[in-house]
Amino acid sequence: MSGPDSGAMSGPDSGGADGLALATRGLRKNYGARHALDGLDLSVPTGVVYGFLGPNGAGKTTTMRVLTGLIHADGGAVEIFGKPFRRGDRHRLFEVGALVESPTFYPYLSGRANLRELAASGAPVARKRIEELLDLVGLCDRANDKVQSYSMGMKQRLGIAAALLSDPRLLLLDEPANGLDPAGIVAMRDTLKALAAQGKTVIVSSHLLAEIQVMADVVGIIAAGKLVREGPLKELLAMQRVVKVRVRPNLVDAAIKTLASFAPAERLTETDRDEGWLAVRAEADCAEEVNQMLAGAGIFASGLESGSDLEMLFLELTGGQAVGGEGTFVGLDAPANGSAPAGKGTAA
């Protein structure tokens, strides 16, 4: 993966000179004639939750595979904590924990045994760490059961525990919420935020924009193998303030006409005509003004929301493609046991 630009990001041993936990420059990966990654440049600061978004086939999973050494890039460079990560630099992964795609295990072994055997590879892991992680992900009661009897959500929990085995400084999670029940999602979110608060860096690829919106500090949005936007979530959303108005579907055209004087056409979007939803990109405190204008024209809104919308930003940047990637969110899985939901707090 080394290339002519591989030395462009060098920094001190403790991390990137610019405080980056992970950086990719001009990352390229082709599958035949298809460019899965087409010069991807990511800059992930240290100590944040980084939301990694992109539509189906945008290159999210390919990126994750390159970052974990599963596949090799055709060009470009990767740095992890300021040090180059090239083909022979597998020891760099000792500082990385990863859950790439759906978690898979030895089906005939228990959850505890799977973690134990996994801990035998890569960076050394203390025995007590396994018990701490089983507790953290709420699998203590089922830890001795064979994995083949686990639900998808339980395997996902075990996968998250496996990713955390080495207490990594950089965590790469591909769709970590897959199969988790709502309590599990909340607990996972709390855990990831707590890890970031400890100074660890968490990169989360997810379908769940709402989840990313409440969890991520920084987001990177990719499309067709290229980065289309990256930055602190708050800053990106500040540029994407919207007022959503719901009127009767037969009054949508009249509402658009009424609001045309308030917002130019490019800032006025029909988000769901059948349901009568219109989105007006404007400052959040304009909601009253919008409502007043509609009422003045005899159109009474049955719903009014104001705020920031990651989904609109995403759709705009990715050319309106649906959010996605491999896997499907289920989210209705029963808790792993009758006890409290997956542990909150931080990884030890």
Next chain:
Amino acid sequence: MRLFYSGLRKLVRRPATWVTVAMLIGLLVLIFLAVGATANSVRVRTSGAEGKLLLTFPGAYDRILQFITGLGGLFAVIYGAAIAGSEWSWGTLKWAVARGESRVRYMLISYVTVAVMIGFGLLLTFVVGVMAAIVGAHLANVSTSGLGDSSTLSGLPERLLKGWFAVVEEGALGFTIATLARSQLAGIGAGIAFYFGEGFASIFLPDIVKYLPFSVANASLVTGPSNTETLGGGASGLPADQALVLVGVWLVAALVVAALFSDRAEIAG
């Protein structure tokens, strides 16, 4: 060493390990008990004499070893393929690589643990086989006085070791085929096909096939001066010593191919 112990723990707990050993032992016991029970039957008088020969020590040691290294070789191909293939099919290799483990080290140590388990399985099968032969001999009223034949017993460790080496080479072929196929089922299927295909090809191409992995494994275990029965075409197989060297060559070559492929492969899915 933690990877080695981990590999052993995984294999000890794996049902395929015990199913494979149980099948080998079960067939061996069944044969000896069946022969013992029927050797004196009037209807099988002619073959009964041959059966009694099978149960007569110290010759029975040879028969047990032949059985173990013959059918055991096929089982080793299947077992090796199952272990390597599952690492790809189940995605467990992916975890190890993503944790920074060396692919080459992981695969080679995986096979070392397979070799250890093959050795354990062969030894267990041999011991149970001897016991079954004793029971069979009693059933057939055959003397077991040759059980303690000192010259045979003194040569047993070396023969067991050579048998293990040959079977480990055959297992390595299954392991490598499944690695190349990245699949348990494809690896097992292709391994079995190669095993029987080589035997079939020896009828038409004996001069070539005698150098191929399963043939050299068989040839390395022949103890007599003549080595004409290992190939179907009537041509002589290789001398045992030369075959043993080739067994080593095939073993190393198979593992090098598996390691190199694993190192270069793109892991997806």
